[in-house]
Amino acid sequence: MSIQVNHLTKRYGDFTALDDIDLAIDDGELVALLGPSGCGKTTLLRSIAGMEFADSGNILLEGRDMTFEPIRHRHVGFVFQHYALFNHMSVFENVAYGLRVRPRAQRPPEAEISRRVHELLDLVQLDWLAKRFPPQLSGGQRQRIALARALAVEPRYLLLDEPFGALDASVRKELRRWLRRLHEELHVTSLFVTHDQEEAMEVASRIVVMNHGRIEQVGTPEAVYDSPATPFVSTFIGSVNVLHGSLRDGHFDTGGWQLPIPNADLNSRSQNAFVRPHDIEIVRDASTPWPVRIRHVQPMGSSYHVEATPVTDTVQGPRVENDYLTVELTRQTFKTLALEVGEVVGIRVHHLHWFHQETAPALD
């Protein structure tokens, strides 16, 4: 069941929440809307659900224009960040609610309702909580009940608004995996909002990156990480080092450092180059053209994050965002190198990317 959004625009006074959004989601996909707070991702989700109406543009569900259709014609299941369970009803009644409020002619008989509810509670592995009330449950349990409740009406689309935002880190991790498995089982077209890039990468088959009411990039987790379309995507997804300078003769030139770029486009006017922390290698070779001094070492468990300041003879020196480079080393590499804070070592840059035309600074 496909979702298509055309030229959707929504303003609140002077604030533009959605700025000419175009988006197509295929049947059975699990897509993440990713962006910082205030980027319009929740407004987009609520517009598709029918809880908000855009100023212009339209929304097509299965090819039919549903822009102004009421919520009940859209066959949408919605999961809220703060669960929005009905606290005065038992878990069973919460899940049964969507079936009980149907018009009499479409309402299933009591036995059928009971069967369906227990089936859904089994699906979320919480059938043993049927008689409890929501305030007696943990956050993770509540959100799974909310999901069962949304699925009870057999929605064609499942929309989730920061579904794990209110949960503890460990519960969140577990539920992410669980949601992905559930999607593999049910194949209902799903769209979820998140500000957590790790969550988007782990759960979604495609990611829609949004900023300032616009879509910056749509792609698989791999695509948005490996080939970001804009400086914003580079810096928002994963961490990145930003070098200021210019492209010249197949090199990126930053204050005395000449970083070679394969297949460089000499017409590019790029001012910034972006390097992922794991694309930098540290070598014990004093003759390297790019010496750095180790400033800080941060053990992260499976890896080490090393902060290194460029060392140069020239007055200006390489211009690096925040004045240091972050290098990510595997545990093994770090132990082999046996780095000490304060010592000078060399680096090698294995991969960097840049953008042909930049309008805005990469970081804000």
Add this chain to the structure above:
Amino acid sequence: MSTTQNILRPAPRTGTAPTESIPWVRYALSALALLIIALFLILPLVAVLFEAFREGVGAYVDAITDPYTGHAILLTLITALTCVPLNTLFGIAAAWCIARFQFPGRSLLTTLIDLPFSVSPVIAGLVFILIFGSQGWFGGWFAAHGFPIIFALPGIVLATMFVTLPFVARELIPLMQEQGSEQEEASIMLGASAWRMFWTITLPRIKWGLLYGVILCNARAMGEFGAVSVVSGHIRGATNTLPLHVEILYNEYQFSAAFAVATLLAGLAIVTLIIKSIVEWRQQRQWENASS
């Protein structure tokens, strides 16, 4: 009102108050509070009962079973039974409107709802005389069509409605703002109609706050004196409510009868307080459940 509950709770401790370690201050303040309660709350109640039975149980029963007293009870009940449901409907509608929607004039509406609290009831009564009295703007027309408003039941109901208008709305607005609309949105997303959503989600969530407002509204509707006194005309057996009846009896030097009828109002107040405490307790428990 909800603020009364907060006053009774201990203030949160912010450092050590200089007087905290002096026991006699605590005892003196407690004694003072108890004295004031005894003097201003308990003593009048005892006095009412004492005066009511001064001339014996027989006189008390006579006063209560007097036909004029019976009519005053009936009129008070009719007034309350008309005003309370209407103001409950209005209160829910106004609270819904203010708590769920943003619109121009929203804060003005919130202020206007409080108007009856800030205007003296006597003024309210006089305003109705001005509008519906025989010399008033519309009074002549209504009287000519056989439907007099002032010195009749409609006037009493109007004056009482005006005075008791804020009770339910004032109770519900902060409650509904606090609760937010997410559960209602969830209900609509699951396919419920607005009507269905109101009965299954909104009403069960506000029921204790609503009941609290209704109790206060009812107590005031039955006990209102000032506004009703101005519009009723004190016609015995026709436009005399219980509070007015007490005054008439007292002015006629029938002290014992006046206090006997007053025990009915006092009894009503005590029953109201008991129900109010139960509701408060239930409401508290619901909030604790909701926040845990």
